[in-house]
Amino acid sequence: MKNCYLGIDVGSVSTNVVLMDENKEILGKVYTKTQGKPIDAVKRGLQEIQTQITEEIKVKGVGTTGSGRHLASMIVGADVIKNEITAHGIAALNFVDGVRTIFEIGGQDSKIILLKNGIISDFAMNTVCAAGTGSFLDRQAARLDIPIHEFGQKALSSKNPVRIAGRCAVFAESDMIHKQQLGHNQEDIIKGLCDALVRNFLNNLGKGKDLVGPVVFQGGVAANVGIKKSFEEALGCEVLVPPHHEVMGAIGCCLLAQEHAAKNKSTVFKGFDIVHSGYQVKGFECEDCSNVCEVIEIMKDGQLTARWGDKCGKWSNNIEKDKEKLA
Amino acid sequence: MKVTFPHMGNQYMATKVLLDELNVENILPPECSKDTLEIGTKYSPESICLPLKINIGNYIESIRQGADTILISGSCGPCRFGYYSIQQKEILSELGHDLNFILFDPPQGDYKTFLGRIFQLTGTKNPYKIIRALAKGTKILYQIDALDDLAYYKRPRQKQIGEVDFYLEKLHKEIRNAKGYHEVSQLIQKTRDQVMTIEEDPNKEIIKVGIVGEIYTIIEPFVNLNVERKLGEMGVEIEKSLKVSRWLTEHLYLHPLGITLEKEITEAAKPYMKTMIGGHARETIGYSVKFAKEGFDGIIQIYPFTCMPEIVAQSIMPTIEKDFDIPYLCFIVDELTGDAGYTTRLEAFVDLLKRRREMKRDEKLLSGY
Numbered sequence: 001m002k003n004c005y006l007g008i009d010v011g012s013v014s015t016n017v018v019l020m021d022e023n024k025e026i027l028g029k030v031y032t033k034t035q036g037k038p039i040d041a042v043k044r045g046l047q048e049i050q051t052q053i054t055e056e057i058k059v060k061g062v063g064t065t066g067s068g069r070h071l072a073s074m075i076v077g078a079d080v081i082k083n084e085i086t087a088h089g090i091a092a093l094n095f096v097d098g099v100r101t102i103f104e105i106g107g108q109d110s111k112i113i114l115l116k117n118g119i120i121s122d123f124a125m126n127t128v129c130a131a132g133t134g135s136f137l138d139r140q141a142a143r144l145d146i147p148i149h150e151f152g153q154k155a156l157s158s159k160n161p162v163r164i165a166g167r168c169a170v171f172a173e174s175d176m177i178h179k180q181q182l183g184h185n186q187e188d189i190i191k192g193l194c195d196a197l198v199r200n201f202l203n204n205l206g207k208g209k210d211l212v213g214p215v216v217f218q219g220g221v222a223a224n225v226g227i228k229k230s231f232e233e234a235l236g237c238e239v240l241v242p243p244h245h246e247v248m249g250a251i252g253c254c255l256l257a258q259e260h261a262a263k264n265k266s267t268v269f270k271g272f273d274i275v276h277s278g279y280q281v282k283g284f285e286c287e288d289c290s291n292v293c294e295v296i297e298i299m300k301d302g303q304l305t306a307r308w309g310d311k312c313g314k315w316s317n318n319i320e321k322d323k324e325k326l327a
Numbered sequence: 328m329k330v331t332f333p334h335m336g337n338q339y340m341a342t343k344v345l346l347d348e349l350n351v352e353n354i355l356p357p358e359c360s361k362d363t364l365e366i367g368t369k370y371s372p373e374s375i376c377l378p379l380k381i382n383i384g385n386y387i388e389s390i391r392q393g394a395d396t397i398l399i400s401g402s403c404g405p406c407r408f409g410y411y412s413i414q415q416k417e418i419l420s421e422l423g424h425d426l427n428f429i430l431f432d433p434p435q436g437d438y439k440t441f442l443g444r445i446f447q448l449t450g451t452k453n454p455y456k457i458i459r460a461l462a463k464g465t466k467i468l469y470q471i472d473a474l475d476d477l478a479y480y481k482r483p484r485q486k487q488i489g490e491v492d493f494y495l496e497k498l499h500k501e502i503r504n505a506k507g508y509h510e511v512s513q514l515i516q517k518t519r520d521q522v523m524t525i526e527e528d529p530n531k532e533i534i535k536v537g538i539v540g541e542i543y544t545i546i547e548p549f550v551n552l553n554v555e556r557k558l559g560e561m562g563v564e565i566e567k568s569l570k571v572s573r574w575l576t577e578h579l580y581l582h583p584l585g586i587t588l589e590k591e592i593t594e595a596a597k598p599y600m601k602t603m604i605g606g607h608a609r610e611t612i613g614y615s616v617k618f619a620k621e622g623f624d625g626i627i628q629i630y631p632f633t634c635m636p637e638i639v640a641q642s643i644m645p646t647i648e649k650d651f652d653i654p655y656l657c658f659i660v661d662e663l664t665g666d667a668g669y670t671t672r673l674e675a676f677v678d679l680l681k682r683r684r685e686m687k688r689d690e691k692l693l694s695g696y
Contacts (some may be wrong), residue, residue: 067667085675109668119682122654125672208645292361 002027004057007253008076009046009087010038010068013107016159016247019053020254024094028052029247032269038068042075043275051270060091061261063087063253074298074306075279077156077270080256087252089113089120092216093156094255095242100212103201103231103239104248105221107134132201134221136169144186149181151190155226158191166196170263186265194226195271198234207217213237218245220247277301286310328352328427330448331389332398333382334359336546337471338571340502340511342398345464347507349449349456354394355503357386359549368475368662370418377550377631379411380545383418383508390424395473398448401432406606408543408635411572447592463508468572470515479566482559483534484527491622492556494521531562534680537618539611539631541637546571551629551658552666554673558627561677566623568614569607592617597641606636612643619651625678627652654679 002021007014012034019028030048063080064072065087073081084104088111092102102113110132114122123174125134141148162179165171172193181190202211215237221227222245231239244251261267280299285292295315298306307315331354332342357363359381367384386397397419399412412430419426429448432441446452449455474485474495482491498518505511536558544550545567558565573588574671581587591612599612615626627646630637641657649653656676658669 067671083671083674083678085671087679117686118685120675120679121677121683122648123672123679125668208642289358289360 001059002055003060003074006049006059006062006076007087007250007255007257008062008064008066008072008078009084009249009253010034010042010064010072011084011106011108011249012067012257014246015041015066016250017042017049018244018247018250018254019049019057020251020258022258024255024258026244026251027057029244029250031246034068037070039075039279039281040070041161042072043279046076046137047275050275057080057139059267059269059271061246061257061265061267063260065249065253066312070308071298075270075300076274077268079260079265079269080253082253082256084249085111085113085123085125086120087249087256088218089123089252090243090255091248091252092218093118094216094251095248096216096240099214099216101215103215103217103222104219105132105134105201105217106159106174106219107138107229108220109133110126110201110205112201114209114211122209124209126201126205132197132204134219136172136262137193137221137224137227138174139196144190146186146190152194152224152226152228155224156195156229158185158187160185160188160216161191161195162188164189164192164196166200172196190226191230194224194230194307195234197227198230199324202234207304211235215239217241218248220246222246283309288314328396328450328683328684329354329394330398330429331356331386331394333385334547334549335543335571336548337475338468338546340471340515341464341529341571343502344467344508344511345584348397348409348460348463349451351448354389354392356389359385359498359547363549364662369444370422374633375414376633378408378547379414380662381547381550382411382415386415386419386426387422387424389470390419390426394426395586396429398429398431401430405603406634407633408606419527465572465575467508467511467515468575470512472517472570472572474515474519474522475570477519479555479559480563481522481525481527482556483562483564484531486526486528488560490525491522491559494518494525532681532684534563534625534677534684535623536563536565536625536680537568537614537623538625538627538629539563539614539618540607540640541634542569542574542607544629544631545569550660550661552663554627554629554658554669557670558677561674563677563680563684566618568610568618589613596621596655599646600640604636604639606634608636608640611637611640613646614648615655616651619647619653624655624684625676627676628653628654628655629658629660632659654683 005020007018013033015032018026018028021027028049030045031039032045059255062076063082064078064079065082066085069081072200088102088104092099100115104111111123111125115119131240136149163185165175176256193264217231217239222241228239228241243246278301282297283296286295293310295307295309297304329352330346334356343353343355363381363384366387367380371380371383401409401412412428414591416428429444445457449457478491485491497512501514502511505514513605536544555565577588592610596609596613600609603609611628618626644655
């Protein structure tokens with residue numbers, strides 16, 4: 001029986017599940033769209049992971065990250081719940097020893113993480129600007145009718161990139177349309193877009209920071225060779241893309257779970273059987289004060305397992321007390 | 328005359344006591360909530376800084392309860408705050424609320440206007456009565472700020488998370504029904520005793536973070552998404568650069584006499600900012616340097632979106648970060664009430680500080696100190 005660690009990254013766009021063994025080898029990875037239903041996505045991810053594994057395994061630790069980390073941990077039973085920044089940093093360190101700069105561009109947000117002597121020393125996270133994220137690229141690819149996986153390749157063949165305004169997704173799009181109507185090549189426009197995105201990223205997140213190599217580029221957008229090239233041109237150094245770049249957050253979770261297990265702590269993982277359990281989410285508005293918090297309740301097979309969303313802690317803490325009473 | 332005033336953290340307790348002691352009928356606006364924000368953003372100019380919007384929300388909620396006079400402090404205009412009273416009066420009169428504004432500005436030499444306003448508010452010219460009420464209000468301010476300091480200390484150390492805020496929230500509820508110096512002071516004292524006795528967990532590792540930035544956003548928990556509680560429960564002890572008690576002493580009592588307690592801060596800021604540029608930019612810089620020198624683990628700056636003085640300070644912060652080798656995080660707050668992104672960044676920042684401290688300790692061990 002092989003000892004394994006499970007990492008789950010529930011992001012706004014994709015949910016990633018990774019299974020890693022003791023030697024930090026990736027046994028299975030799943031990249032699935034969240035589609036606004038994180039619970040279903042987690043269940044689907046676990047199911048798919050199960051089908052990928054041929055040998056007998058034992059899960060020794062589970063970690064969750066991403067904006068849905070608390071929800072995911074509630075469902076699967078996680079030993080470590082970590083923010084995305086730490087998880088990504090740890091995963092990149094495992095890929096390149098001594099990495100100093102990490103760029104992470106996902107569907108809805110982008111981050112820059114700086115490390116010194118193997119620990120995170122600075123970071124910036126961009127959650128409001130759409131111009132530097134994967135969703136915007138997706139949209140533009142769809143508008144130009146190019147499959148997203150060919151988008152980057154197209155940029156590489158550009159010889160004379162046009163300048164696209166990169167500060168804001170709205171400006172960028174109107175600029176692109178304008179340039180396309182002037183008759184510019186599609187390749188040149190795409191390359192211009194990649195440059196604009198990189199410029200936006202470096203100005204927005206990297207301002208005032210010393211960006212030194214080795215540089216690692218991860219997240220879903222790292223699959224785009226055009227963006228990678230633009231980063232290399234802008235920085236004047238090589239940018240490394242890890243082989244499992246799209247699931248680095250989940251890998252970070254596996255590593256953290258391994259660390260946790262190394263301290264001789266047993267796991268609270270509920271087992272793969274949970275995919276057969278029915279989860280329901282109910283919500284209500286608490287009207288006890290003017291904050292009118294939207295409280296979320298998670299029910300497992302008709303039984304209340306978690307509550308959150310309240311500011312004062314009245315509802316979320318209550319359930320803990322209920323549990324204590326039961327115990 | 329029914330007087331109301333805007334919220335700013337715990338300041339309301341002192342203002343309430345001041346008015347109570349002067350026998351001025353007063354209406355305490357409801358605690359800042361989503362409603363307050365919604366009303367405020369509806370009636371305020373879109374691009375104005377957040378405090379004005381919350382103020383407007385507070386006023387209107389009080390007007391609904393019958394307030395007809397507004398008491399607000401000024402700052403003689405080093406930033407947009409100086410124009411708040413004028414703009415707010417305009418906004419309210421456009422809405423058909425013709426209210427009386429009493430501006431409690433530091434005198435700056437013009438004692439006639441200052442005293443005239445005080446007489447208008449108090450309805451008395453008895454200086455003894457006024458001074459006594461002012462002294463009592465100030466005392467409350469110091470008591471509540473001391474309670475806050477205690478909470479900063481206790482929160483990261485409490486054995487059962489949430490206990491400190493349990494007592495503090497109770498205090499906020501009870502104070503609404505209290506009247507006058509005596510009752511309020513006793514309530515604060517009672518809470519202080521309760522918080523004092525909260526059991527501590529001696530094994531917790533405590534990280535120290537200095538909070539700097541614009542005064543309103545660092546003091547009002549509703550707009551900074553309760554950063555002090557979030558940090559406290561992550562095991563972080565904080566110290567804030569600005570407190571209302573300090574501000575009042577500095578501007579109302581000492582400034583007219585030409586004395587300042589901020590000498591140390593302006594000196595500390597000098598290599599980066601030689602002069603006052605408005606708002607609290609110089610304090611942000613000065614306190615950051617002070618905190619760094621005192622061995623704090625990190626610095627967090629908080630300011631409302633579009634705050635010019637703090638934008639200037641923010642551009643200087645990376646230099647301080649480098650000069651003193653101290654991590655720094657910046658939060659810009661606006662109308663957001665979803666706090667997932669903030670919590671993620673706070674968590675990551677605290678992780679970073681903890682790892683850094685571990686590293687430093689290991690280095691010391693290795694080099695044999």
